[in-house]
Every structure is written in C-alpha cells, then in structure tokens.
Amino acid sequence: MTGSDAVIGVVGAGRMGRGIATAFALAGHQVRLLDLRQRSAQDFAHLAAAARLDVERDVAFLAQAGLLDAATMARVLDDVLVAPAAEASALLAGCDLVFEAVPETIPAKQEAFAAIGEAVRADALVASTTSTIDANTLAEMLPGPQRFMNAHWLNPAHLVPLIEVSPANVTDPAKVEALCAILRGIGKVPVVCRSSPGYIVPRIQALAMNEAARLVEEGVASAEDVDTAIRVGFGFRFAVLGLLEFIDWGGGDILFHASRYLSGTLDPQRFAAPEVVERNMAQGHNGVRDGKGFYDYQDMDLAAYRAGRLSEFVAMLRHRDMMPAIRGAVQ
Known part of the structure; x- marks a missing residue:
C-alpha cells in the first residue's frame, strides 16, 4: 500500500x-x-x-x-x-x-x-x-x-x-x-495528540463557545456583535498565530495579569491561569522578548519571523477586503 x-x-x-x-x-x-x-x-x-x-x-x-x-x-x-x-x-x-x-x-x-x-x-x-x-x-x-x-x-x-x-x-x-x-x-x-477527552480543537472551542453564549446571556453584547468580534478579531489573529504562539508574541506575563483580573472579577476557576503560565513568568520565559516562552526564539531571526507573520496577516486582510484605511495607499 x-x-x-x-x-x-x-x-x-x-x-x-x-x-x-x-x-x-x-x-x-x-x-x-x-x-x-x-x-x-x-x-x-x-x-x-x-x-x-x-x-x-x-x-x-x-x-x-x-x-x-x-x-x-x-x-x-x-x-x-x-x-x-x-x-x-x-x-x-x-x-x-x-x-x-x-x-x-x-x-x-x-x-x-x-x-x-x-x-x-x-x-x-x-x-x-x-x-x-x-x-x-x-x-x-x-x-x-x-x-x-x-x-x-x-x-x-x-x-x-x-x-x-x-x-x-x-x-x-x-x-x-x-x-x-x-x-x-x-x-x-x-x-x-494523546487520547484525551475533547482532544485539541473540541476542548478549546467548547470553552470559547460557552463563553460567547455567556456574553449574550449576560447582556454584554448581542449575538451579532459577538460573532463580528470573533470573525474580524479573534479569528483573524488565530488563523495566523497559534494560541500558544500568540501568548509568546504578546508576553506570558500579560496573560498572567489578565487572568488574575478576570478570575477576581468574573470567575476564580474559569479564568485562572494554568501553572505553566505562572512557571514561565517566574523563570523569565515570557515569550519573544525574552527569547523563550512556549517556543525557543534564541536562534531565530526575529525580524524575519515578525515580518513573515505580519505578511500573512496582511494577505488575509486583503483577501477579505478588510485592510485599514491608509491615505495615499498603493492600489
């Protein structure tokens, strides 16, 4: 075969x-x-x-x-x-x-x-x-x-x-x-991946879908606005950067502090950061700027890496006709 x-x-x-x-x-x-x-x-x-x-x-x-x-x-x-x-x-x-x-x-x-x-x-x-x-x-x-x-x-x-x-x-x-x-x-x-309930995508999307439903239930936003936010914000970013890569891109410490605030104001269990986020922060492994996070960036050409990811992002925006307004932009 x-x-x-x-x-x-x-x-x-x-x-x-x-x-x-x-x-x-x-x-x-x-x-x-x-x-x-x-x-x-x-x-x-x-x-x-x-x-x-x-x-x-x-x-x-x-x-x-x-x-x-x-x-x-x-x-x-x-x-x-x-x-x-x-x-x-x-x-x-x-x-x-x-x-x-x-x-x-x-x-x-x-x-x-x-x-x-x-x-x-x-x-x-x-x-x-x-x-x-x-x-x-x-x-x-x-x-x-x-x-x-x-x-x-x-x-x-x-x-x-x-x-x-x-x-x-x-x-x-x-x-x-x-x-x-x-x-x-x-x-x-x-x-x-190891056999585990929900595997990868169903496990992540179950959390995201339930949270989207809660936003509507709590009156935070309409279903239409929640879905618009997902399509033109959340979805765009994570089609280019994986979730863990995005943590490294912005900094694991940002996720740590955001998680503390959300767990303190909304739900202490639902928004608590996992131990790996706290451990990375304690070790100074917050991502791209430290040279290490979930990924190792120490031997990487960071300028080329950033340019590559941003080029993918721009290509998606152009494909969807969603580029930001730029006065004098090349047509």
Whole structure:
C-alpha cells in the first residue's frame, strides 16, 4: 500500500462519512462508503441517494469555484461507491485504510468494529473518527489493535485541513506515521495528540463557545456583535498565530495579569491561569522578548519571523477586503 493508491473504506454513511469519502475521492482514491445497518432495499436506496447527493453537491461547489472541471467532477463521483451492509464484508477485505464513522455510542462502535475486524486484512490501517470516546476504549474492540488509532476530522471534512490523530497505548508508532503520510498525501495537516477527552480543537472551542453564549446571556453584547468580534478579531489573529504562539508574541506575563483580573472579577476557576503560565513568568520565559516562552526564539531571526507573520496577516486582510484605511495607499 502507498499513499497514492490506497483503497479507502468508510464505515458509516452519515455526514462525517460522506465528507471523508469526498476528501479521498477528490485526491484520486477509490472509496467504499459502507452502511452497516440492516435496511430494506427501499430504505437503503433513499440513504444511498442522499449520500450521493451530498457528495455531488460538495463537488459541484468546488467546480463552481473553478477548482475542478466537469471531467474531474465526474471522476470524483465515480470513485465513491455507496454500498449496503450485505456487501460490506467483501468490500472491506479490499480496503487498505478503514475509517469508522458511525454514531457516538459504545454499542454502535462495538458493532462497527466487530464487522471491520472480521473483514479487513491484517495489514490494513483502522481509524475511528470519534470526537469523544477514548482511543484506548475503542482499541479493545478491534482484533490487532496495534494498527488502530483515532483520526478526528473537523466539518466540513473535505475542506478543513486539520485532522487530530490520537494513537491508543498499544498502537504501533509506524502505523501512526503511515496514516499521517496518507493524510498528508490528500492535502490534510495531521497533528498527533494523546487520547484525551475533547482532544485539541473540541476542548478549546467548547470553552470559547460557552463563553460567547455567556456574553449574550449576560447582556454584554448581542449575538451579532459577538460573532463580528470573533470573525474580524479573534479569528483573524488565530488563523495566523497559534494560541500558544500568540501568548509568546504578546508576553506570558500579560496573560498572567489578565487572568488574575478576570478570575477576581468574573470567575476564580474559569479564568485562572494554568501553572505553566505562572512557571514561565517566574523563570523569565515570557515569550519573544525574552527569547523563550512556549517556543525557543534564541536562534531565530526575529525580524524575519515578525515580518513573515505580519505578511500573512496582511494577505488575509486583503483577501477579505478588510485592510485599514491608509491615505495615499498603493492600489
């Protein structure tokens, strides 16, 4: 198996499964989108039609955006086979990589992994797409758990680059790298993290979304103004600078003092700074200006680093037609 010719199986033909199938088909892979539920022929026909319609709609949008032509669009649609439970076993046997994308319940996962375990080859990679269930719990459901890991995609799966890859304790590191190589091959950006509730993005965004809801609930701002602030402020900055990089950029001591004020005026637990922020401050590791923070800047060309990040920022502003007014600016 190589990244370019791997046959992909996706068990679960719901929203996430369809998005994953589209992502791999766009990159030229043959995809088997499999439904494990026992349905009547009529019910499966409805499901298959809905799945194909979703894939066609997403691919048609890309065509309308000028990203692919009619021939490529037809090829992508031909590369996705939607199949019923009766055909799942035979089709899984021919897959090099299988994603489980069934509902987020233990019984549903157990049923899916039982079917996958009986059908796939011993050398096939297997990944769940759960955003909630611990990878170690799921690994126990699969024969040969050393080839299992979680791969959390973000919707829309065919567009968002990030995939959070979380191995179980028994996962072979070589299998993790093999999956990451395949994902990179279709233009995704995998990051590897320890299996933990919420992984990375869901854990951070849960806090941010709840705080946004509280702002509206408390009458601090309207929903429209909160979302505007996120789109043109918060979102812009963190599309260029990661959260930890942003701490270093501004200074960890600023976060420390802001956290103390907010924890004292709003909520002592919700806004308390973690120990690592206090420890960095005590050690004089506040970020860029000290040469060290969450990152090490001591051997970095800081002028070039700053210029690079600011150039990305300006490019985003120009793309969104949101550059600040500059009298005499070059058009």
